Amino acid sequence: MQTKEKLEQYLSRCMDSACDFAEIFEQFEENEMISTLDQKVEKAERQIISGLGVRLYRGVQSVYGYTNEMTDEAILPLIDDLRAAIAEKAEDGAEDAAPAEKKPVVLTRVEYETRHPVKTDYRKVPLQEKAELVFRAEKAAKESDERIVKTTGRLLNVREEVQISNSEGRLISDVRVRTRMMLDAYAKEGNIFMSGGDRPGGGMGLEFFEETTPEEIGKEAARSALVKLRAKDCPSGRMPVVIDNAFGGVIFHEACGHALEATGVAKNQSVFAGKKGQQIAAPCVSAMDDGTIPNAWGSQNIDDEGNFQQSRLLIKDGILQSYMIDRLNGRRMGEASTGSGRRENYKYEPTSRMSNTFICAGKDSFESLFEGIEKGLYAKKMGGGSVNPQTGEFNFAVDEGYLIENGKISYPVKGAALIGNGAEILMNIDKVSSNLSRGQGMCGSMSGSIPTDVGQPAIRVSAITVGGTANE
Amino acid sequence: MNKERWIERAKELGIDELEIYEQLTESRSLSWFGGKMDSFTTSRVLGTSLRAIVGGKQAEMALEQADDAQMDEILSSLAEQGRIVSSSDPAALRAPEKTDEVKSRKNFVKPSVEAIREALAAAEQKLLAFDERIVQVTAAEWSEEANVRRITNSLGLRIEEKGMYQIIVAGAAARQGEEIKTDYKVKVVEDLSTFDLDSFVKELAENLLGKLGGRTLPTGQYKIILEKDAMTSLFAVMSSMFSGDMINKGISPVRDKLGQKIFSERITVVDDPKNTDTLDVANYDDEGCPTRKKLIVENGVFTTVLHSTKTAMAAGTESTGNGFKGDYTAPVTVRPKNCMIVPGEKSLEELCEEMGEGLVITDLAGLHAGIDPVTTDFSLQCSGYFVKDGKKAFGVTLVTVAANYLELMKNVVAVGSDLEWSYRSIACPSVLFTGAAISGE
Numbered sequence: 001m002q003t004k005e006k007l008e009q010y011l012s013r014c015m016d017s018a019c020d021f022a023e024i025f026e027q028f029e030e031n032e033m034i035s036t037l038d039q040k041v042e043k044a045e046r047q048i049i050s051g052l053g054v055r056l057y058r059g060v061q062s063v064y065g066y067t068n069e070m071t072d073e074a075i076l077p078l079i080d081d082l083r084a085a086i087a088e089k090a091e092d093g094a095e096d097a098a099p100a101e102k103k104p105v106v107l108t109r110v111e112y113e114t115r116h117p118v119k120t121d122y123r124k125v126p127l128q129e130k131a132e133l134v135f136r137a138e139k140a141a142k143e144s145d146e147r148i149v150k151t152t153g154r155l156l157n158v159r160e161e162v163q164i165s166n167s168e169g170r171l172i173s174d175v176r177v178r179t180r181m182m183l184d185a186y187a188k189e190g191n192i193f194m195s196g197g198d199r200p201g202g203g204m205g206l207e208f209f210e211e212t213t214p215e216e217i218g219k220e221a222a223r224s225a226l227v228k229l230r231a232k233d234c235p236s237g238r239m240p241v242v243i244d245n246a247f248g249g250v251i252f253h254e255a256c257g258h259a260l261e262a263t264g265v266a267k268n269q270s271v272f273a274g275k276k277g278q279q280i281a282a283p284c285v286s287a288m289d290d291g292t293i294p295n296a297w298g299s300q301n302i303d304d305e306g307n308f309q310q311s312r313l314l315i316k317d318g319i320l321q322s323y324m325i326d327r328l329n330g331r332r333m334g335e336a337s338t339g340s341g342r343r344e345n346y347k348y349e350p351t352s353r354m355s356n357t358f359i360c361a362g363k364d365s366f367e368s369l370f371e372g373i374e375k376g377l378y379a380k381k382m383g384g385g386s387v388n389p390q391t392g393e394f395n396f397a398v399d400e401g402y403l404i405e406n407g408k409i410s411y412p413v414k415g416a417a418l419i420g421n422g423a424e425i426l427m428n429i430d431k432v433s434s435n436l437s438r439g440q441g442m443c444g445s446m447s448g449s450i451p452t453d454v455g456q457p458a459i460r461v462s463a464i465t466v467g468g469t470a471n472e
Numbered sequence: 473m474n475k476e477r478w479i480e481r482a483k484e485l486g487i488d489e490l491e492i493y494e495q496l497t498e499s500r501s502l503s504w505f506g507g508k509m510d511s512f513t514t515s516r517v518l519g520t521s522l523r524a525i526v527g528g529k530q531a532e533m534a535l536e537q538a539d540d541a542q543m544d545e546i547l548s549s550l551a552e553q554g555r556i557v558s559s560s561d562p563a564a565l566r567a568p569e570k571t572d573e574v575k576s577r578k579n580f581v582k583p584s585v586e587a588i589r590e591a592l593a594a595a596e597q598k599l600l601a602f603d604e605r606i607v608q609v610t611a612a613e614w615s616e617e618a619n620v621r622r623i624t625n626s627l628g629l630r631i632e633e634k635g636m637y638q639i640i641v642a643g644a645a646a647r648q649g650e651e652i653k654t655d656y657k658v659k660v661v662e663d664l665s666t667f668d669l670d671s672f673v674k675e676l677a678e679n680l681l682g683k684l685g686g687r688t689l690p691t692g693q694y695k696i697i698l699e700k701d702a703m704t705s706l707f708a709v710m711s712s713m714f715s716g717d718m719i720n721k722g723i724s725p726v727r728d729k730l731g732q733k734i735f736s737e738r739i740t741v742v743d744d745p746k747n748t749d750t751l752d753v754a755n756y757d758d759e760g761c762p763t764r765k766k767l768i769v770e771n772g773v774f775t776t777v778l779h780s781t782k783t784a785m786a787a788g789t790e791s792t793g794n795g796f797k798g799d800y801t802a803p804v805t806v807r808p809k810n811c812m813i814v815p816g817e818k819s820l821e822e823l824c825e826e827m828g829e830g831l832v833i834t835d836l837a838g839l840h841a842g843i844d845p846v847t848t849d850f851s852l853q854c855s856g857y858f859v860k861d862g863k864k865a866f867g868v869t870l871v872t873v874a875a876n877y878l879e880l881m882k883n884v885v886a887v888g889s890d891l892e893w894s895y896r897s898i899a900c901p902s903v904l905f906t907g908a909a910i911s912g913e
Contacts, residue, residue: 037559037721044553045803048535051517063512068519068536078514085512085585127556150722186723186846195723195846234851236691236874236911267505269610269645271652349513384841390610390645390654393870395838395853417842417851417872465688467851467872467911 001026001173002052002070004107007165010054010079011105015167017083019056019063022105022167025304026052027346029160034127036153039135039142044127049160051346054079056086060332064349107171112308116295118177120206122157130155130206133214134181140218141185147229148222150186155179156201164306174301178451179208180440183217187225194231196224196400201440201451204295224381224400227412234401234413234468240376241418241464242369242404247382247439249454251461252287252359254385254394255422256280260289260314262329262340262352263446264389271392271423272320280320281426284362287315289324291339291355297440298356298453305341305350312338314357326352344448351447358455362432369431369460376404377416377466384441385418392422417467431460473520473538478547479626482524485547487554489525489565491625492538493758494518495800502585503613504592519800522546523565526554530563530782534801561720561786567627571762574746576753580616580636583664588614591640591664595673599644602677605684610654611643621758621800629760637751638662639895642676648684653869655680660751660895679834686855686867688912695830696873696908697823699856700890702836703900707813709839710848710877711898714741714768714776715806716783725848725878726774734774736884738816741769743778745793745809750893756793758804763793768811772882780806808898815901816887823888823904825862831910832856832864833873848877851911871912880905 002010007024014022029049035042051068052075063085065078122130134153141151158178165171180201187194198220202208243251256272264270272280281287291309293299300309305327313321325333326341329352342353370378378401385396398416402409438455475492482490496518503510521534524547531553533546583591592612599609616638623631643656657676661667698706718724726734745754745763754763759781766776779787780795783806796807824832834856843850851874858865888902 034556040558040560041556042559042561043803044531044556046533046549046553047801048533049801050536061509061511063514065514066517067515068517074516078516081514082512085514127552131556131558152721152723193846195844236872236909238913267608267610269608347515347517349511384838386838386840388654388837391652393837393853395842395872397838397841397843397851414847415844415849415851415874417838417853417874419853419870419872421870465870465872465911467853467874467909469849469851469874469876469909 001028001163004109004171007171008105008107010075011165011167013079014054014056014083015102015105017056018087019058021057023055023305024052024165025346026163027160029158029345031156031158032122034131034134034155036131036134036138038151039138041131049345053346054082055349056082057328058086060328062328062349066346105167106169107165108169110170110172112301114301115292116203116299116301118205122179122206123159125206133209137181137183137214137218140215141183141222144219144222145226147187147189147226148185149188152184154182162304164302164304166306170306172302172306176203176300177205178203178297179206181214181217183221185221185225187229189229192229194225194228196226196228197221198224199440201297202295203297203299227400228414231412231414234416234466235403236466236468238463238465240373241379241461241466242376242458243379243382243461244458245435245456246437247441247454248379248458249358249439249456250382250385250396250441252456253354253357253454254387254396255425257289257354257357258387259389259392259422260323261354262323262325262333265323266329266332269390271389275320278320279318280423281315281318282429283318284432285315285318285426285429286360287358288312288360289314289354289357293356296356296438296453297451298354300355303339303341304343305337307337307339307341309355310339324352324354326350342447342450344450348447353445353447353450354443354452356438356453356455358436358438359432359457359459361434361436361457364431364433366433366435366458369433369458370404370407370409373404373407378402378404378409379418387422394422395419413468415469419465419467425461425464428462429459430462433458474540475624477540478543481543482547482626486551487524487526487547489626491523491565491623493521493800494622495619497617497619499617501613501615502588502592503611504596507596509589521800522550524550524554525563525565526551528562529554529557532803561782563782564785565625565627566629566760566781568629569762571755573755574748574753576751577748578751579662580638581663582616587664591667591669594669595642598669598673599642599677602673603681605646605648605681606644606677607647608645609642610645611641611656613641615639615641623758623760625760631756631760633755635752637895640672644676644680646680646684651684653680653683655683658895682857683855683867683869686869688870689831689858689868689910690913691911693907694910695827695906697827697830697832697902697904699820699832699834700888700892700900700902702833702854703903704896704898705836705839707900708898709843711808711811712845714778714808716777716779716787717806719777720783720786723846725846729774730777732774733772734878735769735772735881737772738884738887739769739772739881740767740814741811742766742814743768743794743808743811747810750810750897751895752897754809757795758797759795761791761793761795763809766792778806778808780804811898812891813887813900815889815891818886818888820888820890820902823886823902824859826886827859827904828862829860831858831868850874850877871910873908873910875908880908883907
């Protein structure tokens with residue numbers, strides 16, 4: 001990381017241009033991935049990601065440059081390229097008139113206490129000991145049933161340090177530590193070969209495995225693979241769907257979360273633009289994006305623009321309360337940042353992104369969600385999905401699903417996808433149970449791939465299009 | 473970085489062989505929005521990654537600029553990473569080998585910032601003027617990159633290859649009543665001064681407007697054509713089935729099918745990193761192995777498994793020169809490079825005539841989640857248009873297509889002629905199939 005004096009020098013040079021705001025993002029990340037196959041280490045990889053990104057604003061225009069050469073010889077020309085680029089842009093519009101007075105930037109370090117303490121630093125634990133954690137999960141999967149014929153595992157450990165400084169005089173740092181195990185089990189019976197997985201993680205060190213044991217992870221992966229051995233083709237068409245908790249929250253993440261990011265809202269490229277204070281979901285739906293949950297996978301102390309992470313109430317009783325806003329799009333919208341500026345690494349300009357996003361717990365019992373459904377789908381585990389925020393059209397895959405017949409969970413089905421329109425689906429949620437929990441994922445968007453939690457209690461959607469493989 | 477010193481020091485620390493991979497990337501991008509320059513990004517990154525062989529086992533590390541002061545710490549870590557590998561699979565680096573080098577036919581001329589701004593402004597104006605239903609140009613962007621990769625190893629390998637690209641991207645939104653549709657288009661631009669912007673705009677605008685007024689279909693079994701972009705994106709996901717890594721691990725759906733018929737006899741798949749029609753020509757893979765043209769599938773029969781050095785050693789065969797990295801931060805994995813389904817004779821229009829009645833799928837969504845790579849079952853959101861009496865009848869939206877990929881690829885009626893590489897390293901023409909399950913109403 002650069003010294004305070006060096007950063008002041010760089011930022012002052014940035015501000016000696018047509019820009020009205022400048023920011024420097026520095027990153028030093030170390031990560032490690034141990035990959036196993038059938039309780040043998042296949043490889044142990046390490047990565048160091050270290051670089052710096054400089055951003056200049058002029059009104060709502062931005063210029064961004066990045067490099068991994070941490071010397072004046074590399075950084076000063078980069079800053080000068082950006083100063084020239086922002087000067088060129090002045091021709092485009094009269095409102096771009098730059099402030100006349102340019103004072104040197106003086107930085108003051110912002111100190112705070114971390115919300116996400118780490119107990120066991122992965123860097124201090126020998127590789128072999130960490131490999132044993134994965135072996136334990138693989139062993140538990142294999143021993144759970146003789147039809148589990150193969151297992152693969154990965155253990156990811158990340159430690160990321162960031163330092164953000166800007167022309168408003170703010171200098172602030174954060175250390176983010178993450179741990180995740182990804183286990184896949186393969187089940188075979190006759191000619192049928194199926195895989196099942198479990199991928200839990202947290203914003204903490206190796207103490208993660210005190211809460212969630214490797215054995216639990218292995219057994220869950222095996223259970224999921226074994227269920228699929230007896231899965232039949234999924235029927236198609238519009239029907240009621242019960243989506244269970246944890247990673248089931250990917251429905252909200254795709255169908256609604258992305259469309260509430262300022263990236264789309266500020267440019268009027270979202271179905272929810274201009275809808276604040278209006279009803280966008282059924283009255284039983286409230287939802288949060290909370291980046292402050294201690295040691296959660298999608299948490300940070302500060303966002304990647306140096307603002308403290310917040311707990312954001314997005315929807316209350318169906319009424320839209322807030323968007324997720326980064327600094328630049330905040331300027332477009334005339335609103336303050338909500339601490340939602342995130343990026344994968346220094347190679348990306350930040351934009352508004354989710355953190356830990358979930359539908360809040362409701363009052364319905366889990367059993368009552370199935371009442372009165374003659375034929376429907378119970379999506380116990382979801383795969384990933386995607387959305388077009390402008391049209392609201394989304395899709396996602398059901399990883400483990402069951403048919404609902406006459407109010408009861410019937411046989412498992414495979415190959416189902418759910419599609420629909422986000423705005424419509426939120427209005428069609430008619431029951432919300434109380435078993436809220438969260439699941440971990442990687443979310444990809446303009447500013448790269450970032451860790452996020454999705455979550456919800458089990459919910460019922462009165463009608464959704466199910467794409468299945470059965471010929472009827 | 474004093475490479476010779478790193479190689480010497482590696483030996484002293486118990487590393488048998490060391491490879492140093494460097495990638496220098498310089499990029500520039502400009503985007504235009506609402507009649508103004510929206511953003512400008514510039515970068516210069518020199519990244520390094522190291523591979524070590526320790527007692528026949530491999531260790532990898534990616535870093536940024538390798539500083540000689542970090543040498544001992546990094547090399548010691550690599551030695552520890554290699555020693556922990558307990559898999560019995562051996563690994564090795566490559567000694568220098570000769571190959572006849574070819575060059576991409578692309579001849580890029582770097583434009584001035586002014587010329588780029590003019591082109592993006594014109595693209596935005598022309599799109600908005602094309603039809604009043606086009607209400608917003610969501611993105612007009614120019615992106616260019618020049619890169620050099622250098623591979624040096626302790627066996628005397630010294631390779632340097634250069635690459636470059638320039639692309640223009642435009643996206644737009646169209647509205648009709650309450651309905652909003654979006655589309656985008658990417659094109660490789662060798663020389664902006666002679667680029668046919670009008671055709672680019674027309675193609676994007678017509679595709680976009682064609683999506684308006686789309687409706688869903690009754691659930692059922694339909695004949696389908698996967699149009700070239702949809703066919704390519706699906707094939708790109710499925711192509712991992714040919715990877716020696718997946719096959720060695722026993723998790724590829726064609727793990728025991730070499731020499732057998734896996735697809736219709738109408739399907740032939742060629743992988744040729746030296747195809748000079750493509751954007752990214754590679755004479756060597758990212759391990760320094762010379763590349764070559766291979767038939768992966770010949771008239772439906774699975775003939776070649778793709779290999780890197782490591783997966784080939786485990787399978788007791790030779791590398792096919794398919795050990796590639798995504799970039800310097802990624803490990804070497806088995807990847808197809810400039811891989812295509814060999815085009816047939818018929819245009820898309822002729823395929824539609826042959827189909828008579830059915831669905832042409834132009835877009836597939838959710839490819840990262842809606843496919844089971846082990847069974848190849850998939851169920852994906854799609855859109856396109858319905859064909860009646862061999863002609864386009866109406867747009868179709870919000871339906872899903874579901875099938876088993878291996879089954880689908882056995883039921884090919886005809887392969888189209890419309891293969892286009894564009895910026896891709898995997899490309900397919902449009903293909904007509906006997907049928908798939910479509911879910912809608």
